Amino acid sequence: MKLYEKWNKWKSRDKISGKNMQKKKLIDKNIIQKISIFFVLLTTITLVLSINFFPDKILLKESQICTKDILSPGDFEFVDVEATQNLREKAAKSIKEVYDLNLANIENVEKQIDNLFSKIKEYQEKANESSKDTTSPITENDRRLTDNELNKMANEINEDLGLSISEKVIAGCLQLDNLSLEKIRVDIKSSMRKIMEQGIKEDDLENAKKQLIREISEISLDHHDALIASEIATSLLLPSLFLNEEDTEKRRQEAIASVDDVIRTIRKGQIIIRKGEVISSEDIAILNALGLKNPKINFFNIVGIIMIAAICILVVFLYLNYFYPEIYENVNKLILLGIIAIFVVLLAKIASQASGYLMPIASASMLIAISLNPNIAILLTVILSLLIGFIPGGGINYILVSVISGIVAIYSIRKITQRSSLTRAGLIIAGVN
Structure with a gap:
């Protein structure tokens, strides 16, 4: 009897352990299925929502x-x-170069x-001493100096002073008296200062020389003296303006x-570029600015969508x-909810190309409320509305419309009894949208 009881106990224990093992296997299988559903939902929703973050590369070249x-x-x-560069170049070119008056050049x-006329007088005195006649100027009529001697003196004067004045002009000065020389010197200095103080650029030097000749002609009484003064003045004339590069550059940078x-x-x-158009440098610049020429994948946005989708599914x-x-x-039933969620997100993605107000949240809310439970439908309505708000082109206004239309749809079918109730619910939702 005892053996029989022990046998029954052992047999019943074996049955219980077998049932527990079977139950454990079912639980493990159920968990694996739920995890699979979770990751399938997460992967699918992430792909649909982030597909726009993988832009096509436009392979176009100029011409x-x-x-x-x-x-x-977008x-x-x-x-x-x-x-912008063209406008800035135009602004820089509109700024005229800044020139400053070079007083040192005028003084030089x-x-x-002064040095030239001092030298001329010095050579006159030497010539007079050599002829032992200090009262008479050197003239051609005195025949004391030949043309060759005068030219030699003129050449020496040029070399001593580092000038390049015509030897004929200097030779002519050597034959003038002190009064005439002084008059020429004064005329040259006054005319030269007047012209140079007006400002002479290097590229305006020739025009300044012509103006200087006119100025000397107006103040000189003797035509011969005016010619000599003009030759000397034009040979010594220098630009009196120098370019202030620092100030010019500063003004251009300000412009x-x-x-x-x-x-x-x-x-x-x-339309950025129309079909059949020749690609220009401006078109390439626009494509580069928009990131269409060498698009970059925004991984931060994708990671953000993955995290938000995972949290929503987990909730x-x-x-x-x-x-x-x-x-x-x-x-x-979990698979049913997953299929509904995937189709809603996918259809919302397609509908967003036309209008964000065509997103089918209300129909999903009605389907879940009818097949499962209104409370679950409300939660899914809020979750799906939040997710489709991340579709490019979506926004807070579309999220609000989706939530409101979904809740109205759930409320409108709470006591559904016949097909006409569905029709009425559809009309109510259309009115809300």
């Missing part, structure tokens, strides 16, 4: 013919570098004039800095586990 219309994928504001020229960046706005869907799972464990343990 090529565009084979299709290139549209802007609203962009960018600095038109070429237009006057000093050269450049005063030019604001040229901001261009490109709207979503706007739904925890909510179902805590408040509706019978649905949470039913894998088929």
Whole structure:
């Protein structure tokens, strides 16, 4: 009898352990299925929401013919570098060069004039001493000096002073008396200072020489003296203005800095380059500015979407586990919720190309409310509305409309009894949208 009881106990214990093992296997399988559903949902929703963060690379070069219309994928504001540069170059060119009066040049020229006439008088005195006649000037009529001797003296004067005045002119001066020489010297200095103080640029030197000749002619009484004075003056004339590069550059930089960046706005869907057009450098600059020529994947946005999607799915799972464990343990119902969520996000992505107000949240809310539970439908409505708000082109206004239309849809079918109720609910939702 005891053996029989022990046998029954052992057999019943074996059955219990077998059931526990079977139950454990079912639990493990259920967990794996839920984890699989979680990752499938996460992967699918992330791909749909982040597909726009993988832009197509536009392989175009300057002078090529565009084979299709290139549209802007979104609203962009960018600095038109070429237009900005052109405006800044124009502003810089509008600033005239700054010149300062070179007083040192004026003083140097006057000093050269004084040295020249002092030298001429010195040679006259030497010649007079050699002829032992200090009262008579050196003239051709006195026949004391030949032309060769006069030219030799003129050459020596040029070499001593480092000048390049015509020897004939200096020779003529050597034959003049002191009074005439002094008159010529004074005329040259006064005319020279007047012209140089007006400012002479290097490229205006020839015009200044002509003006100087006119000035000397007006103040000279003797035509012969005027010719000599003009020859000497034009030989010694120097530019009196020098370019102030530092001040000029400073003003140009100020002009450049005063030019604001040229901001261009490109709207979503706007044609950047039309089919059949030849690609210009400006087109390439726009493509580069918009990041379409060498697009970069924004991994931070993708990671952000993954995290938000994971949190949203996890919230739904925890909510179902805590408040509706019978649905949470039913894998088929979880799959149903997952399919609805994926289709809603996918259809919302497609509908957003036309209008964000066409996102099918309300239909999903009605379907979940009818097939499962209105409370679950409300949670899914809020979660899905939040997720589709991350679709490019979406916004807070679309999220609010989706939430409101979804809740109205759930409320409108709370006591559904026939098909006409669904029709009425559809009309109410249409009115809300």
